[in-house]
Amino acid sequence: MIGNFPPAxxxxxxxxxxxxxxxxxxxxxxxALPVVSFGYLLSLPQGVSAPLPLFGYExxxxxxxxxxLLFGYLFHLAALIGxxxxxxxxxxxxxxxxLVYAGAAIGxxxxxxxxxxxVFWEILAVSSVxxxxxxxxxxxxxxxxxxxxxxxxxxxxxxxxxxxNAQRTGSIAFDASNLGALGEGTLLIFIAxxxxxxxxxxxxxxxxxxxxxxxxxxxxxxxxxxxxxxYALARGFPGTEILIxxxxxxxxxxxxxxxxxxxxxxxxxxxxxNQIGFxxxxxxxxxxxxxxxxxxxxxxxxxxxxLLFMSMGAVxxxxxxxxxxxxxxxxxxxxxxxxxxMIGAASISAFPLFSGFVSKSMVMSAALKEGYGWVWFVLLFxxxxxxxxxxxxxxxxxxxxxxxxxRCKEAPRNMLIAMGIxxxxxIFNGMFPNALLYRLLPYEVDYIPYTSTxxxxxxxxxxxxxxxxxxxxLSGLYPPELRSVNLDSDWIYRRWLPDxxxxxxxxxxxxxxxxxxxxxxxxxxxxxGVYRHHGPEGVLARSWATGSSVIWVCILLLLCLIIxxx
Amino acid sequence: MKPGLFDEPRNVRRxxxxxxxxxxxxxxxxxxxxxxxxxxxSPALRHEEGPLDWIPGYYGIYGFVACAALVLIAKxxxxxxxxxxxxxxx
Numbered sequence: 001m002i003g004n005f006p007p008a009x010x011x012x013x014x015x016x017x018x019x020x021x022x023x024x025x026x027x028x029x030x031x032a033l034p035v036v037s038f039g040y041l042l043s044l045p046q047g048v049s050a051p052l053p054l055f056g057y058e059x060x061x062x063x064x065x066x067x068x069l070l071f072g073y074l075f076h077l078a079a080l081i082g083x084x085x086x087x088x089x090x091x092x093x094x095x096x097x098x099l100v101y102a103g104a105a106i107g108x109x110x111x112x113x114x115x116x117x118x119v120f121w122e123i124l125a126v127s128s129v130x131x132x133x134x135x136x137x138x139x140x141x142x143x144x145x146x147x148x149x150x151x152x153x154x155x156x157x158x159x160x161x162x163x164x165n166a167q168r169t170g171s172i173a174f175d176a177s178n179l180g181a182l183g184e185g186t187l188l189i190f191i192a193x194x195x196x197x198x199x200x201x202x203x204x205x206x207x208x209x210x211x212x213x214x215x216x217x218x219x220x221x222x223x224x225x226x227x228x229x230x231y232a233l234a235r236g237f238p239g240t241e242i243l244i245x246x247x248x249x250x251x252x253x254x255x256x257x258x259x260x261x262x263x264x265x266x267x268x269x270x271x272x273x274n275q276i277g278f279x280x281x282x283x284x285x286x287x288x289x290x291x292x293x294x295x296x297x298x299x300x301x302x303x304x305x306x307l308l309f310m311s312m313g314a315v316x317x318x319x320x321x322x323x324x325x326x327x328x329x330x331x332x333x334x335x336x337x338x339x340x341x342m343i344g345a346a347s348i349s350a351f352p353l354f355s356g357f358v359s360k361s362m363v364m365s366a367a368l369k370e371g372y373g374w375v376w377f378v379l380l381f382x383x384x385x386x387x388x389x390x391x392x393x394x395x396x397x398x399x400x401x402x403x404x405x406x407r408c409k410e411a412p413r414n415m416l417i418a419m420g421i422x423x424x425x426x427i428f429n430g431m432f433p434n435a436l437l438y439r440l441l442p443y444e445v446d447y448i449p450y451t452s453t454x455x456x457x458x459x460x461x462x463x464x465x466x467x468x469x470x471x472x473x474l475s476g477l478y479p480p481e482l483r484s485v486n487l488d489s490d491w492i493y494r495r496w497l498p499d500x501x502x503x504x505x506x507x508x509x510x511x512x513x514x515x516x517x518x519x520x521x522x523x524x525x526x527x528x529g530v531y532r533h534h535g536p537e538g539v540l541a542r543s544w545a546t547g548s549s550v551i552w553v554c555i556l557l558l559l560c561l562i563i564x565x566x
Numbered sequence: 567m568k569p570g571l572f573d574e575p576r577n578v579r580r581x582x583x584x585x586x587x588x589x590x591x592x593x594x595x596x597x598x599x600x601x602x603x604x605x606x607x608s609p610a611l612r613h614e615e616g617p618l619d620w621i622p623g624y625y626g627i628y629g630f631v632a633c634a635a636l637v638l639i640a641k642x643x644x645x646x647x648x649x650x651x652x653x654x655x656x
Binding site: 380381403451456459465467468469470 | 572612
């Protein structure tokens, strides 16, 4: 049994002090938080915390084992890199939000029960939206709103699923034995995880909102939310076969978008979905090799994806531009950023000696071993594709291509340091996977990445992809970068539903108008009838002479007399 | 600012020539490996792992075709998917 104080609270509560501090003190304080939190985490033994009673349930706020530790270490590293990168940010709101957000991600991976998970799940949603709103543009505000709605919806669905499942099984345990059983509750939980895990058609909040975040905010965003979902699925749903199909789709469809997308950070979000697809396939296969592949790829992905986001953030910070159509030739102004970006690009493309090479292939090997030949074909296609759009397109259109004429300063030193740390880990993990990465994995590693087969096949795949890019570019077949928007599933709620609402409103108004017209006509008819009979000229409203009235009264009295005379 | 490394067309040509050479070398390795393994019985450098990958140069062909398909299909998709930049703001 270990104490009940989650490491997550160090950053979450620590963030409250940030607005009170200024300048260098604030910077030092913020960098100290993840370090202190990490030190505290190292001091904790593996195990679960003492149950904490709440509303008749027993919460396990801390569960420390190999799987949660890998993500815990990773998130501390990502938080530190992100904070160094964001040192120049002045706004306390953005900095506090980033700390709370990173803390919530750490809290979620150490959550031992579903209610604790839910609490951190919601903190993740609410804190992260400030990283988008801090851009302070109308676009960012609206994108942030849409993002928040989706994230909160994921939380609500999660809560409903937890309640439903708890009612059926009486358990709030956050593990595969509780969630693996098929039921309405677990299905809802699966969908909630899937929203944050960017399942196809549920993915669009990421491609919509992340590119609208601040240069620094996008770095944090790319690291945490989706990887918490990867962890949650690896914890709750390993070996769920539908994940193989979902993951395979995720590796394939976004790369088409990535090729035609102009906003280079949006390209990165599409490639993030593609990389998470590999992890989903691994989780879906569920063997030891596959799970190892999925989580080691998550580890590497956070580092190379944040490196790529940082390099694009530096470009945005220095030039104010991020569209491929407006950039180019920046290698002259930002040589260090160029090199660092290319290290990230080589890592995501899984070049030998770079980190992607030692993790992605585990998932692909597992797919072959378990007899998923068709999955392997698609993953191979996706591997070529990711090199094409993330490995070549990102550095090429930002730093090379035609000279855009932009001359700017190199990225600030703190950004270069942050990128340098991430790049160092990319190379270190790629060259010495056994030194750190493979030791952190939940299962014994019986996999050798550097075989002649693997190196030759991977290099062949990559160099011929590059050859294809060269051919398409030289022959003019390559689609030019165009200022544009590409329709994706957000079209449903940004265009189709509002249009539908418009039609419904028009229909409703029409119906209301015609009903009113009909009612008015009926009312007019009645009124004019009443008027005719009772109006000034009406038969019933005429004034009568006194004499004739007396006669009528006499007649009535006479009638009464005759009737009642007996 | 002084002209960059790639403002000189000669340097671009060098990079391209390097790429072509590397590609050729890898196909050559694969072909030699295939022949040596099949007919001389030497141990294979590149083992078969998936379906069809006994074909020499399989990964190169796959990579080239996959990328060409990816880009050309994506280009066609633009006709369906692409809208003006302010599409959602109108």
